[in-house]
Amino acid sequence: MSVLIVGSTALDSIKTPKAENPRLLGGSASHAAVAASFFAPVRMVGVVGEDFPKRYLALYRKHGIDLAGLQTKPGKTFHWAGEYEANMNRRRTLATELGVFETFSPELPPAWRDTPFVLLANIAPSLQHHVLDQMRRPKFVAADTMDLWLNIALPDLLRLLPRVDLFILNDSEAQQLVKEDNVIAALPKLHRLGPRYVIVKKGEHGSILSSPKGLFLAPAYPLKRLVDPTGAGDSFAGGLMGYLASAKGSIEANLRRAIVHGSVAASFCCEGFGVAQTTKATRAAITQRVQELGKLAAF
Amino acid sequence: MSVLIVGSTALDSIKTPKAENPRLLGGSASHAAVAASFFAPVRMVGVVGEDFPKRYLALYRKHGIDLAGLQTKPGKTFHWAGEYEANMNRRRTLATELGVFETFSPELPPAWRDTPFVLLANIAPSLQHHVLDQMRRPKFVAADTMDLWLNIALPDLLRLLPRVDLFILNDSEAQQLVKEDNVIAALPKLHRLGPRYVIVKKGEHGSILSSPKGLFLAPAYPLKRLVDPTGAGDSFAGGLMGYLASAKGSIEANLRRAIVHGSVAASFCCEGFGVAQTTKATRAAITQRVQELGKLAAF
Numbered sequence: 001m002s003v004l005i006v007g008s009t010a011l012d013s014i015k016t017p018k019a020e021n022p023r024l025l026g027g028s029a030s031h032a033a034v035a036a037s038f039f040a041p042v043r044m045v046g047v048v049g050e051d052f053p054k055r056y057l058a059l060y061r062k063h064g065i066d067l068a069g070l071q072t073k074p075g076k077t078f079h080w081a082g083e084y085e086a087n088m089n090r091r092r093t094l095a096t097e098l099g100v101f102e103t104f105s106p107e108l109p110p111a112w113r114d115t116p117f118v119l120l121a122n123i124a125p126s127l128q129h130h131v132l133d134q135m136r137r138p139k140f141v142a143a144d145t146m147d148l149w150l151n152i153a154l155p156d157l158l159r160l161l162p163r164v165d166l167f168i169l170n171d172s173e174a175q176q177l178v179k180e181d182n183v184i185a186a187l188p189k190l191h192r193l194g195p196r197y198v199i200v201k202k203g204e205h206g207s208i209l210s211s212p213k214g215l216f217l218a219p220a221y222p223l224k225r226l227v228d229p230t231g232a233g234d235s236f237a238g239g240l241m242g243y244l245a246s247a248k249g250s251i252e253a254n255l256r257r258a259i260v261h262g263s264v265a266a267s268f269c270c271e272g273f274g275v276a277q278t279t280k281a282t283r284a285a286i287t288q289r290v291q292e293l294g295k296l297a298a299f
Numbered sequence: 300m301s302v303l304i305v306g307s308t309a310l311d312s313i314k315t316p317k318a319e320n321p322r323l324l325g326g327s328a329s330h331a332a333v334a335a336s337f338f339a340p341v342r343m344v345g346v347v348g349e350d351f352p353k354r355y356l357a358l359y360r361k362h363g364i365d366l367a368g369l370q371t372k373p374g375k376t377f378h379w380a381g382e383y384e385a386n387m388n389r390r391r392t393l394a395t396e397l398g399v400f401e402t403f404s405p406e407l408p409p410a411w412r413d414t415p416f417v418l419l420a421n422i423a424p425s426l427q428h429h430v431l432d433q434m435r436r437p438k439f440v441a442a443d444t445m446d447l448w449l450n451i452a453l454p455d456l457l458r459l460l461p462r463v464d465l466f467i468l469n470d471s472e473a474q475q476l477v478k479e480d481n482v483i484a485a486l487p488k489l490h491r492l493g494p495r496y497v498i499v500k501k502g503e504h505g506s507i508l509s510s511p512k513g514l515f516l517a518p519a520y521p522l523k524r525l526v527d528p529t530g531a532g533d534s535f536a537g538g539l540m541g542y543l544a545s546a547k548g549s550i551e552a553n554l555r556r557a558i559v560h561g562s563v564a565a566s567f568c569c570e571g572f573g574v575a576q577t578t579k580a581t582r583a584a585i586t587q588r589v590q591e592l593g594k595l596a597a598f
Contacts, residue, residue, distance in 0.1 A: 087480040181386040183503075184521045204482075205504035208521070217518045217596045222483045222507070256598040297516045297596055299555040 001139070001245045002041040005033050005238065006106050006131045007121025009046035009070065013081040014228055014273060015094070021228075024274030025056045026080065028121035028144065031231035032238030034275050035265035036119070037063035038283045039242030043112050045069035045131065049077040049100045059279060068109045073100040088226045089203075108134045117245040120164070121234055122146050125156035132163055140244065140251055142166035143195075144237045147173055162194030165251075168237050170201040183208065187215075199240075199259065201233055209259055213252060218259045219297045221267035221289055228273045232266040235278055239265025239286070257290070264289040300438070300544045301340045304332050304537065305405050305430045306420025308345035308369065312380040313527055313572060314393070320527075323573030324355045325379065327420035327443065330530035331537030333574050334564035335418070336362035337582045338541030342411050344368035344430065346403040348376040358578060367408045372399040387525045388502075407433045416544040419463070420533055421445050424455035431462055439543065439550055441465035442494075443536045446472055461493030464550075467536050469500040482507065486514075498539075498558065500532055508558055512551060517558045518596045520566035520588055527572045531565040534577055538564025538585070556589070563588040 012026030029046045036042045043066045050072065060067055076099035084091045106127055116139035120128035128143055135141075143164040149157050150173060161167055167190065171183050178189035183200050187210040190198045198210045204223075209216040240262030247254040264286050271277040311325030328345045335341045342365045349371065359366055375398035383390045405426055415438035419427035427442055434440075442463040448456050449472060460466055466489065470482050477488035482499050486509040489497045497509045503522075508515040539561030546553040563585050570576040 182523065182525060185523045202504065205501065206516075215521060215595050216598070217505075217521065217592075218598070219516045219518075219596075222514060222516065224481065224484045226481060260598050293516075294598065296514050297518075297598075299515070299517070299559050299593065299596075 001116045002043055003036050003117040003119060003241050003245045004043045004045065004108075004112055004115035005029050005036060005119045005121055005241075006045040006127065007032060007119075007123045007234065008078055008101065009044075009048050010078040010080055010101075011052075012230060012274060013079070013095075014230055015081075015083040016088070016228060017084070017086045019273070021273045023053070023079070024276075025059060026231060026274055027078065028123060028231075028234040030060075031234035031269060031275060031278070032119055032121045032241070033060065033065050034063050034278050035235040035238030035262070035269070036242030036245075037065055038239070038265070038281065038286055039261070040117070040245035042066065042242070043069060043115055045106045045108060047071040047073055047100050047104045049073060049075045052077045059275070063279070069107070069112060071104075071107070075100040082230070084228070088229055106131050116140065117241055118142070119237055119241045120144065120160075121237060125149055125153050125160045128160055129156065129163075140165050142168060142237060142241055144168045144233065145173065147176065150176055158193065164195050166197040166199065167193075167195040168199045168201065168233075170203070170233065174200045197255065201236060203229070203232075207236070207259060207263065209255060211252065211255065216256050216259065218256070218263060219293055221264050221293055222296070223267055223270055226270050227277075229270050231275065232269045235269035236262040236266040238262070260290050260293060261286060264293065300415045301342055302335050302416040302418060302540050302544045303342045303344065303407075303411055303414035303430075304328050304335060304418045304420055304540075305344040305426065306331060306418075306422045306533065307377055307400065308343075308347050309377040309379055309400075310351075311529060311573060312378070312394075313529055314380075314382040315387070315527060316383070316385045318572070320572045322352070322378075323575075324358060325530060325573055326377065327422060327530075327533040329359075330533035330568060330574060330577070331418055331420045331540070332359065332364045333362050333577050334534040334537030334561070334568070335541030335544075336364055337538070337564070337580065337585055338560070339416070339544035341365065341541070342368060342414055344405045344407060346370040346372055346399050348372060348374045348399045351376045358574070362578070368406070368411060370403075370406070374399040381529070383527070387528055405430050415439065416540055417441070418536055418540040419443065419459075420536060424448050424452050424459045427459055428455065428462075439464050441467060441536060441540055443467045443532065444472065446475065449475055457492065463494050465496040465498065466492075466494040467498045467500065467532075469502070469532065473499045496554065500535060502528070502531070506535070506558060506562065508554060510551065510554065515555050515558065517555070517562060518592055520563050520592055521595070522566055522569055525569050526576075528569050530574065531568045534568035535561040535565040537561070559589050559592060560585060563592065
């Protein structure tokens, strides 16, 4: 089954202690769509400016991503510039130029309104709402977010949560949202905001799924070398939703393995700048790391 | 088989945002010995002053801990006072009164020199050496440490590591010791210091074993409520070594399950002040959490 993904489509200029990379393909929708494409047909909703490099459109197409929902508008593509510290755990934003993103209104091609799986990747909650408003009874809806929206669009986000099946956020966002330092104690409070499934991402420490059947403690794929973690969370969400859309059986039965596939997709993302390594992955390479992770975590 | 445990035997005064608890039973050897006692006969080497409460000796005995190596000296028992912040992740030391610990020289009863399993719990590396010097060819030696010894006794610690089979330390200590921010990349560098097995503890995020056969990513038992993490690492090491000493088969084959048992012992420790909850655990309760953890981490 297909996955519809809405989010940002951006150019990222990323500085690390070891390298500087201007205008990489970035944005939550780009990372998520590339990761999801290894598993299921992907429909991407986003906006780019006239300066958007043709090679990036070619990259989307190489992954079979349907671009009927990608608008091209007069003006510049959303540009983000950031810098990572030596240990890659902290980053600071150097520049945010919204460009055509400032007036973005996601519009779904009519044929996409019945897409069964919907990933509302990280983007303003009002736009996530706007996409859901255009959908007819999707089978499964997941939403990702970021601290920015907790700070400037909390009411919109709180209205969104009862509309989604799965809410994905990281540990510090979870702590901030429900004012609870202990992540395990935060989970029931997050469910009370609406979603049946909650995943708290903990970066290199893996993630925790909370579902009606209890918790799942998911490991992260261990990496000796982290090149650029930008987009890891988006790749996680994309890989997870792509796998879910491709798997037979119930959501509940597939969710654990979907998370591990998302985690492995994120590991490829972290090994290169932008989508450089994710795009080189294959379904077979992902499966191999999933199996390896199974052996690394078994007892 | 028996486990010999050397470490500190202390009185801990622990302040948290919610409670103040003076003169609890504490010290690395106390926590480790109680945790190990659920699995194997324990021989404890330590020192206490004349002020050491009789009820704590009774508690050791209740756990079948052999106290022939516990010296009682004129003076006061080692006393540590500390305060935890609201999220329990940071603590600061309010007082350290060494008392009889200042001149402690661990002496082994002659019959203990053949103990097959040896846990050098957190204590000055020179004392860890002194215990090993008295042993005859132990089957398996594990050493724990803390940042203090990296700062003030690094040469002693570096001389110790080639003498131990398993080195246990936490993530920030690993990063400091081999000057490597990435824990996965730090592991080969830690092996080069001597030990065949290395475990990096990551608190609530579990731990990582590195062995000649590769990595094991171990989960931590998820706790909704953390009362007092003091001694969690000691309980982890004690539970692990107790399990190893009790299990049939090779070290390599038992190490993963030993780590999970240590992790569960640590979870009980965190649920009460001092050893209050660890002492109430049973082998059956530990086994139940190990099985539960297996289900929480399976995919």
